[in-house]
Amino acid sequence: MPVHLYGSVVDIKKIKKITNKKKIYIIDDCSQAHGAYLDNKRVGSLADISCFSLYPGKNLGAYGDAGIITTNNLYYYNKIKNFRNLGSTKKFVHTQVGFNSRLDTIQASILIEKLKLLHSNNIKRRKIAKFYDLKIINKKIKKLNYSIGAVYHQYVVITEKKKKLIDLLDRNNIQYGFHYPKSINQIESLKNVFSRQKYPNSENLAKKCISLPIDPNLKKNELFKIVKILNSF
Numbered sequence: 001m002p003v004h005l006y007g008s009v010v011d012i013k014k015i016k017k018i019t020n021k022k023k024i025y026i027i028d029d030c031s032q033a034h035g036a037y038l039d040n041k042r043v044g045s046l047a048d049i050s051c052f053s054l055y056p057g058k059n060l061g062a063y064g065d066a067g068i069i070t071t072n073n074l075y076y077y078n079k080i081k082n083f084r085n086l087g088s089t090k091k092f093v094h095t096q097v098g099f100n101s102r103l104d105t106i107q108a109s110i111l112i113e114k115l116k117l118l119h120s121n122n123i124k125r126r127k128i129a130k131f132y133d134l135k136i137i138n139k140k141i142k143k144l145n146y147s148i149g150a151v152y153h154q155y156v157v158i159t160e161k162k163k164k165l166i167d168l169l170d171r172n173n174i175q176y177g178f179h180y181p182k183s184i185n186q187i188e189s190l191k192n193v194f195s196r197q198k199y200p201n202s203e204n205l206a207k208k209c210i211s212l213p214i215d216p217n218l219k220k221n222e223l224f225k226i227v228k229i230l231n232s233f
């Protein structure tokens with residue numbers, strides 16, 4: 001279950017080299033990667049089943065909860081359609097136990113309109129990311145390697161001086177986020193599940209990551225201000 005985290009696309013071709021031999025199916029999480037691509041293929045067409053959250057903050061976000069699943073496999077397609085409608089494809093016929101996961105029609109009409117902006121917003125996100133890539137020259141801020149077809153749902157940097165950087169951003173009214181501040185084994189409800197192993201890398205990254213502003217509507221002068229401040233500490 002690869003996750004195209006931050007909108008950077010996982011190289012599924014490499015994973016398929018292993019999974020094809022063993023008949024393992026791939027379900028990818030595209031919730032942060034709407035419109036991203038690998039070679040000439042968009043996410044949503046790379047795996048056996050692809051899942052997208054359309055939560056409001058996503059690159060393609062509804063005005064409430066929503067999500068979609070894509071697949072090229074007719075068997076899964078019918079199964080999924082069935083699951084989402086309480087296990088029923090025909091009125092009063094329930095062939096399996098399902099859920100109520102139908103996409104709300106109002107959300108669907110909002111998404112149809114917002115879909116028209118996805119491509120241009122993704123281009124803007126890429127431009128902002130390129131700007132940060134080139135202009136952030138502070139050695140205390142480590143940049144990540146995003147994939148070529150990334151759509152920068154988040155622009156995450158790593159720093160040993162997180163507290164200092166946060167204070168500076170706060171003082172200058174620059175928003176930031178943490179994706180994510182806890183490693184999965186540090187989440188209260190999952191501690192028991194992950195207690196048998198140590199996760200030093202994810203714990204370490206959780207301590208040091210900061211997400212910079214990447215909204216497609218950011219203005220040039222705002223971006224220059226952000227970079228100036230990032231380079232000044």
Ligand SMILES: Cc1ncc(COP(=O)(O)O)c(C=O)c1O
Pocket residue numbers: 003005029031032053054055065066067
């Ligand atoms: C990578 C990823 N997977 C899954 C989810 C969960 O999405 P939802 O809350 O719409 O089920 C999110 C949302 O934050 C996400 O970013």
